[in-house]
Amino acid sequence: MPDTITTNSPIIAAYRAATLGSAAAAIKAQQLFPSGITHDSRYIEPYGLYITRAKGPRKWDVDGNEYVDYFGGHGALLLGHSHPKVVAAVHEQIERGTHYGASHETEIAWAEWVLRLVPSAERVRFTSSGTEATLMAVRLARAFTGKSKIIRFKHHFHGWHDHMTSGFANHFDGSPTAGVLPGVAGNVLLAEQNDVAGLARLLDEHNDIAAAILEPTGAHGARLPIDPQFLHALRDMTQQRGVLLIFDEVVTGFRVTPGGAQAEYGIRPDLTTLAKILSGGLPGGAVTGRKDILDLLDFQATKAAEREKIAHPGTFNANPLSAAAGVAALEIVGTSDACTRANRYGEALRRRINEVFEEERVPWAAYGTFSMLHIFTNPDRVAITPTQFDPYQHSTESLTGNRQADIVHKLRLAMMIGGVDFNGSPGGLVSTTHGEEELEDTIAALRKTVHMLKQEGEI
Ligand SMILES: Cc1ncc(COP(=O)(O)O)c(C=O)c1O
Numbered sequence: 001m002p003d004t005i006t007t008n009s010p011i012i013a014a015y016r017a018a019t020l021g022s023a024a025a026a027i028k029a030q031q032l033f034p035s036g037i038t039h040d041s042r043y044i045e046p047y048g049l050y051i052t053r054a055k056g057p058r059k060w061d062v063d064g065n066e067y068v069d070y071f072g073g074h075g076a077l078l079l080g081h082s083h084p085k086v087v088a089a090v091h092e093q094i095e096r097g098t099h100y101g102a103s104h105e106t107e108i109a110w111a112e113w114v115l116r117l118v119p120s121a122e123r124v125r126f127t128s129s130g131t132e133a134t135l136m137a138v139r140l141a142r143a144f145t146g147k148s149k150i151i152r153f154k155h156h157f158h159g160w161h162d163h164m165t166s167g168f169a170n171h172f173d174g175s176p177t178a179g180v181l182p183g184v185a186g187n188v189l190l191a192e193q194n195d196v197a198g199l200a201r202l203l204d205e206h207n208d209i210a211a212a213i214l215e216p217t218g219a220h221g222a223r224l225p226i227d228p229q230f231l232h233a234l235r236d237m238t239q240q241r242g243v244l245l246i247f248d249e250v251v252t253g254f255r256v257t258p259g260g261a262q263a264e265y266g267i268r269p270d271l272t273t274l275a276k277i278l279s280g281g282l283p284g285g286a287v288t289g290r291k292d293i294l295d296l297l298d299f300q301a302t303k304a305a306e307r308e309k310i311a312h313p314g315t316f317n318a319n320p321l322s323a324a325a326g327v328a329a330l331e332i333v334g335t336s337d338a339c340t341r342a343n344r345y346g347e348a349l350r351r352r353i354n355e356v357f358e359e360e361r362v363p364w365a366a367y368g369t370f371s372m373l374h375i376f377t378n379p380d381r382v383a384i385t386p387t388q389f390d391p392y393q394h395s396t397e398s399l400t401g402n403r404q405a406d407i408v409h410k411l412r413l414a415m416m417i418g419g420v421d422f423n424g425s426p427g428g429l430v431s432t433t434h435g436e437e438e439l440e441d442t443i444a445a446l447r448k449t450v451h452m453l454k455q456e457g458e459i
Pocket residue numbers: 074129130131132134157158159160215248249250251275276285
């Protein structure tokens with residue numbers, strides 16, 4: 001049994017009692033995977049849930065327990081699990097083949113949706129994941145500018161390739177994480193978001209910066225929110241100095257608005273990375289943006305310009321299944337009020353959670369932007385009014401410092417016992433299928449969770 005927890009917590013005991021099938025699966029997984037898991041964010045003690053089925057806003061585990069799902073396919077499922085139109089498109093495609101080793105019309109339709117929805121998109125190159133998309137964006141920026149350094153912002157996440165590891169969860173001094181070459185980490189400059197003066201200094205000190213990349217609503221899906229004024233300053237300052245601006249819209253793309261954060265804030269980045277909702281819940285990613293930059297992937301354009309082409313193979317680039325799911329999903333995003341509905345639920349969810357915290361006198365707060373939820377568990381025990389919580393008034397350390405705390409762990413387990421799966425942020429991502437029932441079920445589970453945590457003396 002994967003169990004390093006020795007505790008007599010009633011919450012953990014109740015979780016174990018309700019999830020015997022997951023426990024059995026976890027024992028097998030321990031013999032197969034490091035830590036028994038296949039994605040770091042699924043690590044939870046004593047073990048995570050094993051899910052067999054999902055539909056709309058809900059999922060069911062091997063023990064038959066039902067959950068309101070806020071993991072949302074790590075943000076990929078704006079339309080909920082198995083949206084009928086996405087399922088139909090994938091069914092139809094799988095009958096017609098999953099890989100042609102050739103171009104196909106569905107990739108054209110997919111790219112047309114990207115160009116239609118994303119304001120800065122002039123050309124698209126599909127990849128297999130968001131990590132691959134940010135890797136290509138960085139390479140394009142370096143090749144285009146002939147410069148080597150990249151500005152990243154502390155705590156911002158852009159996938160797991162070598163340029164993106166320091167300064168996301170640790171190594172905030174920019175030193176390389178295990179297995180990364182010092183020469184790679186050394187070409188990444190870590191900056192503070194919302195600090196215009198610091199950014200100006202960095203840009204003045206280095207004349208070899210190819211690009212700045214960021215999550216445009218702030219680190220960790222706005223757990224650390226960005227002031228839109230900072231985005232405008234960043235755009236102006238990078239433009240003035242010939243530094244490319246890359247919006248990593250892997251989470252915000254097609255979620256914040258159909259055109260992503262760039263449409264919301266009226267900012268035109270040079271390059272944009274996309275994934276998740278882009279491919280309707282199947283694997284996929286893309287880098288999109290200025291034609292003159294993406295021309296570095298173009299055989300004729302590079303030849304005419306006498307420049308070296310950037311090679312880009314990739315077995316599953318624009319694979320027909322992801323393309324079919326992507327077309328179905330983007331069509332819904334582009335022709336309905338999907339983003340608005342999810343945002344509205346997000347707002348109601350945050351408000352209702354804060355009302356519970358206030359009624360129960362818990363000094364925590366739900367916050368977030370658009371269809372994203374974060375829960376502040378107040379590690380420094382400062383006085384707050386949950387319904388008026390303003391994350392800008394709190395330090396980065398207090399907004400992020402509670403991520404691994406025991407209390408977050410128990411909060412998540414207690415919510416699961418109550419039939420709600422929050423992510424480890426702690427918080428979640430909302431879909432268009434979350435409705436009145438899910439809201440009431442979530443609030444009921446939260447009330448029970450608060451009572452259980454109080455009984456254990458955690459709050
Ligand atoms: C903002 C952001 N960029 C990039 C990535 C990496 O995407 P992928 O997991 O598809 O490699 C993620 C994944 O969560 C992300 O949130």
